[in-house]
Structure formats: C-alpha cells, structure tokens
Amino acid sequence: AQSVSQHNHHVILSEAASLELGCNYSYGGTVNLFWYVQYPGQHLQLLLKYFSGDPLVKGIKGFEAEFIKSKFSFNLRKPSVQWSDTAEYFCAVNAGAAGNKLTFGGGTRVLVKP
Amino acid sequence: EPEVTQTPSHQVTQMGQEVILRCVPISNHLYFYWYRQILGQKVEFLVSFYNNEISEKSEIFDDQFSVERPDGSNFTLKIRSTKLEDSAMYFCASRARSGNQPQHFGDGTRLSIL
Numbered sequence: 001a002q003s004v005s006q007h008n009h010h011v012i013l014s015e016a017a018s019l020e021l022g023c024n025y026s027y028g029g030t031v032n033l034f035w036y037v038q039y040p041g042q043h044l045q046l047l048l049k050y051f052s053g054d055p056l057v058k059g060i061k062g063f064e065a066e067f068i069k070s071k072f073s074f075n076l077r078k079p080s081v082q083w084s085d086t087a088e089y090f091c092a093v094n095a096g097a098a099g100n101k102l103t104f105g106g107g108t109r110v111l112v113k114p
Numbered sequence: 115e116p117e118v119t120q121t122p123s124h125q126v127t128q129m130g131q132e133v134i135l136r137c138v139p140i141s142n143h144l145y146f147y148w149y150r151q152i153l154g155q156k157v158e159f160l161v162s163f164y165n166n167e168i169s170e171k172s173e174i175f176d177d178q179f180s181v182e183r184p185d186g187s188n189f190t191l192k193i194r195s196t197k198l199e200d201s202a203m204y205f206c207a208s209r210a211r212s213g214n215q216p217q218h219f220g221d222g223t224r225l226s227i228l
Contacts, residue, residue, distance in 0.1 A: 034216060043118075044157075044205065044219035051214040090157065101147065101170055102207075102217060104157040 002027035002095050006105035014113050015083055021076040021108050023091030033074040034092040034102070035065055044090065050074065061085070083114045116140045118220035120206050126226045127196055135191045135223045139208030146189045147207040147217060148181065150174070157205065163189065193225075201227045 007022035025031060035047040048059025055067040065076045074091060091105040119138045127133045139146050148160040161171040163181055180192045189208075193200055203224050207217040 032214065036219070043221040046216045046218070049214075049216050092157075101159040101162055101172075102149070102157075103159065104149075106156050 002031070002093055002103045004091055004093050004103050004105040006089075006091055006108050008108045009106065010109045010111070012111045012113065013081060016080050017112075019076075019078045019081045019085070019110065021089055021091075021110070023074045023076065023105055024072050025074070025091075025093045025103075026072060027093065027095050030096055032094050033065070033067060034094075035059065035063070035074075035076050036090045036092060037087045038090065038107075039087045047076070047089075081110075081112050083112050086110060086112045118206055118208055118218050120204075120220035120223050122223060123221065124224045124226070126228060129198055129227050130195050133193050133196055133225065135193075135204050135206075135225070137189045137191070137206030137208075137220055138187050139189055139206070140210075140218055141187070142210060143208035143218070144211040145169075145209040145217075146181075146183070147209075148191045149205045149207065149219075150202040151205070151222075152199075152202040160191070160204075196225075196227045198227050201225060 004025045033050040036044040037047050038044050047063050048057050050057045050067045058064045063078050067074050088107045088109050090107045092102040094100045094102050121136045146163040149157050151157045159172050161175045162169045178194045182190050203222045205222045206220045209217045
C-alpha cells in the first residue's frame with residue numbers, strides 16, 4: 001500500500017525566508033504527485049502536480065517541487081515566502097491511473113511572520 | 115473558476131442518527147470522491163465513484179456508509195447510524211474524465227457526533 005510522509009508538522013519563518021517542505025512516499029510503481037494548500041477557512045487548492053516529464057515542476061504563487069525518483073521524494077520549495085503563504089500544505093500521491101484515490105501526507109502547518 | 119460545493123458546512127448529529135452530506139461536483143467532471151479528516155489526523159480516502167458505481171473504497175467505508183448520485187448534479191454520502199468516531203471533516207472531490215487531471219476539493223463539511 002502506498003504511504004506518504006511529510007517531515008515537518010509545523011514550520012515558522014519570517015517573510016522573505018526560503019521555504020522547503022519535505023515529502024517522501026512509498027510505492028514502487030508509477031505515481032502521480034501533488035501538493036495541495038489549505039488557507040485558513042478555505043478548501044484544499046492544488047499548488048502543483050507531477051504526472052510525467054520534467055521532474056522540476058512549477059506551480060502557482062511561485063512554488064515549485066522536484067520529483068527525485070531515486071529518493072521517492074517530492075519536496076516543495078519557495079525561494080521567498082510572504083505572510084499570505086501562511087497555510088497548511090499537503091503532499092499527496094496517487095498510484096497508477098490518474099483517477100485513482102489520493103493518499104495524503106500528514107500536512108505541514110506553515111506560519112509566516114510579517 | 116468552477117468549484118466543488120458542499121452542504122452543510124457544519125452538521126451536528128446525535129449518535130445513532132443518520133446523516134447525509136451533500137456535494138455538487140464541478141459540472142463536467144465524472145470522477146467523484148469522498149475523503150475525511152479526523153481532527154489532528156491525515157486526510158483519508160473513503161470512496162471513489164465513476165459511471166454510477168463505486169470504483170474503489172477503503173476499509174473505513176463499511177456497511178454504515180453509502181454514496182449516491184441521485185440526479186445529474188448531486189453526490190451524497192450517507193452514514194446510516196453515526197458513531198462518535200465518525201466526527202471529522204468530510205471532503206468531496208471531483209475530477210475531469212480525460213487526461214492527467216487533478217482532483218478538485220470542496221470546502222468540507224464538519225460533522226460533529228454527540
């Protein structure tokens with residue numbers, strides 16, 4: 001069975017700092033990878049996705065993620081965060097066909113101090 | 115941008131009562147999902163639905179749970195006899211049929227069982 005782990009439960013940083021959130025998954029076959037963000041009081045929104053091709057994926061709001069197959073990782077990065085990036089971030093994986101269920105990591109709460 | 119909508123936003127129910135959570139997926143989407151998140155835990159897959167039938171369900175989705183698409187727009191989750199441990203945030207998601215498309219999530223329904 002596939003599983004996803006996110007290394008940090010909480011991250012606190014100041015505006016303009018760089019952000020990197022770790023995500024590792026366990027599954028031996030083809031995977032599709034996602035990062036979702038949940039701003040306070042809002043629904044899960046897609047930040048970026050990887051299905052195939054260039055392992056460096058660019059998403060919305062200046063976020064990017066790199067798929068490293070050998071490390072089973074899909075870490076999320078942003079070079080310079082803003083206060084509005086305060087949210088909870090979820091890594092998710094589905095195995096095989098894109099219509100399959102998502103398996104989520106535990107989420108990382110990010111607090112950006114102004 | 116079209117959205118997945120869920121009602122109600124908060125449902126309080128006595129243990130043992132039936133509850134129906136409602137979702138209106140994005141109109142041209144054909145894959146539908148329910149997930150839940152117990153407070154402090156991961157988002158967990160419950161069930162996926164395609165072509166008017168369940169395509170996959172998790173161990174959580176036992177005989178107390180059912181899903182239905184009663185008309186062309188709604189997708190419902192019914193819990194027949196609620197238990198305290200059913201208290202959670204329930205998220206509906208939908209996905210377009212073709213290609214590598216991500217799942218789009220609703221705002222969720224917070225279900226509180228007393």
